[in-house]
Structure formats: structure tokens, C-alpha cells
Amino acid sequence: MLTNQLTPEQIAFYREHGYLHLPRIFTPAETDELAAELDWLIEKWALPDASWSGPWRQVYMNADTEKKSKLVAMHDLHFYSGAWSRCVTNRNLVRCMVDLLGRDVELHHTTMHVKPPETGHPFPMHQDNAFYEHTDGRYVDVLVHLDNTRHENGEIRFLPGSHKSGYLPHITRTPAGACTPHLPTDKYALDQTVPVPAARGDVVIFNIFTVHGSHLNQTNEARRLVRLGYRHVENVQLSGQSKGRPGLMVAGRRPRQPGQELFSTEMFVTNPVAALKPATDVAGAR
Numbered sequence: 367m368l369t370n371q372l373t374p375e376q377i378a379f380y381r382e383h384g385y386l387h388l389p390r391i392f393t394p395a396e397t398d399e400l401a402a403e404l405d406w407l408i409e410k411w412a413l414p415d416a417s418w419s420g421p422w423r424q425v426y427m428n429a430d431t432e433k434k435s436k437l438v439a440m441h442d443l444h445f446y447s448g449a450w451s452r453c454v455t456n457r458n459l460v461r462c463m464v465d466l467l468g469r470d471v472e473l474h475h476t477t478m479h480v481k482p483p484e485t486g487h488p489f490p491m492h493q494d495n496a497f498y499e500h501t502d503g504r505y506v507d508v509l510v511h512l513d514n515t516r517h518e519n520g521e522i523r524f525l526p527g528s529h530k531s532g533y534l535p536h537i538t539r540t541p542a543g544a545c546t547p548h549l550p551t552d553k554y555a556l557d558q559t560v561p562v563p564a565a566r567g568d569v570v571i572f573n574i575f576t577v578h579g580s581h582l583n584q585t586n587e588a589r590r591l592v593r594l595g596y597r598h599v600e601n602v603q604l605s606g607q608s609k610g611r612p613g614l615m616v617a618g619r620r621p622r623q624p625g626q627e628l629f630s631t632e633m634f635v636t637n638p639v640a641a642l643k644p645a646t647d648v649a650g651a652r
């Protein structure tokens with residue numbers, strides 16, 4: 367079995383705090399290849415502005431920045447690039463997932479988050495379970511760093527131990543209509559969080575219930591991150607992004623339940639254009 371990549375101390379840190387920084391999971395050569403492929407994806411496929419909506423925008427940005435702020439994003443990079451397929455099955459990374467999730471691990475999604483220079487979109491505090499709701503906490507999000515991060519370009523920030531509270535109610539509507547799920551800014555402030563700056567080739571992982579967010583990118587270079595979502599194969603998804611879609615088994619096996627059918631061979635997306643619309647157009651996705 368693929369296991370024992372993480373030390374007992376690292377596993378205990380993740381269980382206690384709900385996140386963990388893992389330096390140098392990818393070699394410099396692997397990181398260079400992933401970054402080059404990411405740039406190609408940004409040019410050819412990504413949505414140039416998949417910004418999140420909601421009243422939090424006025425709290426974290428002044429009026430001028432708010433108008434200019436953008437997020438470059440797309441889902442499922444591994445459907446478009448072989449390098450990103452190799453990334454999701456990286457042996458060291460998969461061993462970490464087995465250490466945290468158990469023997470049978472399924473890939474759920476990959477999502478690009480690129481904060482463009484100077485006004486790259488902040489993220490209000492939220493739990494990822496608000497976007498892809500699962501039955502339990504056996505779900506790890508992995509942020510692959512293609513650039514060094516720090517305060518100035520909006521490194522990831524966490525509320526330590528917040529995963530222990532389980533799923534919290536998020537704001538999903540305002541009087542003006544639906545908005546991107548987020549936690550109230552008066553109760554969950556970015557300033558109360560722990561920053562986790564990381565280097566190119568590092569990953570930062572966190573639990574699906576860990577409250578997190580990030581500040582604006584104020585530098586003159588893009589900040590490129592890709593999130594990979596892995597779950598225990600028996601952690602059933604209840605709603606949101608990619609629900610009902612089988613994922614790649616990256617470790618172990620998919621147990622068969624009594625009477626369970628094989629997966630359909632029909633295409634699961636009937637309207638690929640609709641599937642790529644940003645969060646503001648597709649409730650529960652981003």
C-alpha cells in the first residue's frame with residue numbers, strides 16, 4: 367500500500383489544525399513543466415474573469431480596485447493537459463493522501479486559481495464544503511504552488527482548528543440575488559487567520575471544513591495556484607461542483623456495493639459551454 371509519506375507529527379498537525387504545508391512535493395523540473403502548461407491553459411481555455419460575487423467585495427476592496435479585480439479560473443485541467451494528469455497521480459502526493467484518507471482515494475476535481483497582477487481577486491473566508499458538499503470530512507484539498515506566495519500576492523490563510531466545527535452556514539443570497547457562498551465578514555475576518563506562505567513546487571493541504579481565504583494580489587506578477595480535491599472513495603457527495611461524476615482512482619480500489627451498476631459510458635456533460643460558466647451563473651459551482 368502507498369503510505370508513510372507523512373510523519374506522525376505531520377499527520378497530528380493536520381488533524382489538529384486542519385491544514386499542513388508540504389515543501390518540495392514537486393521537483394523544480396516538474397514545477398517548470400506544470401507552470402508552462404498552466405500558462406498555455408490560461409491562454410487557450412481559462413475564463414478570464416470568474417470573480418466571486420457578494421457584499422464581501424466592498425469589505426476587502428475599495429471601489430476602484432473592486433471594479434478592476436479579476437480571477438482567472440477553470441476546472442479540470444487534467445482533461446486538457448497530460449502534465450496535469452501526471453500531477454494528480456504524483457506518487458509522493460498520493461502517498462500523503464493515503465496517509466490522511468486511507469487506502470482507497472479518488473480524485474474529485476482540479477481547479478485553477480490565478481490572481482492577475484495588481485488587482486488579483488481576494489477570497490473571503492469560506493469552507494470548500496459550500497461548493498462541493500460531502501457527507502463527512504474525509505476530503506483533502508491540495509494547493510499546488512506555481513509561484514512563491516507571501517502577503518503581497520495573497521498567500522493562503524487559515525483559521526486553525528476550524529474544521530472541527532463541521533459545516534457552517536454560508537451566505538448564498540443577498541437582497542440583490544444569489545451570490546458566491548462565503549462566511550459573514552464581521553464574524554470571520556481575514557485578519558484573524560494564519561498565513562501560510564509557500565514556495566514554487568510546495569503544496570499546502572487542508573480539510574474540506576477548514577475555514578480559509580486570501581488577500582488581494584498587489585504585486586506586478588500573477589499568483590498561480592491549482593487546487594486538487596481528493597476524497598475517500600466512500601465519502602458521498604451531496605451537492606455542488608462535479609456531483610455524480612466518477613473520478614480517477616489514484617490509490618486502492620472502488621468497492622462495489624450490492625447491486626451497484628457499472629458507470630455509464632455516456633458523456634456526463636451534455637452542454638460543455640454551460641458547464642464552464644462562472645460561479646455567478648451556475649449556483650453552487652465556481
Ligand SMILES: O=C(O)CCC(=O)C(=O)O
Nearest residue numbers: 479489494579580591593
Ligand atoms: O487561491 C486562493 O487564494 C484561495 C483558494 C481557495 O480559497 C480555495 O481553493 O478554496
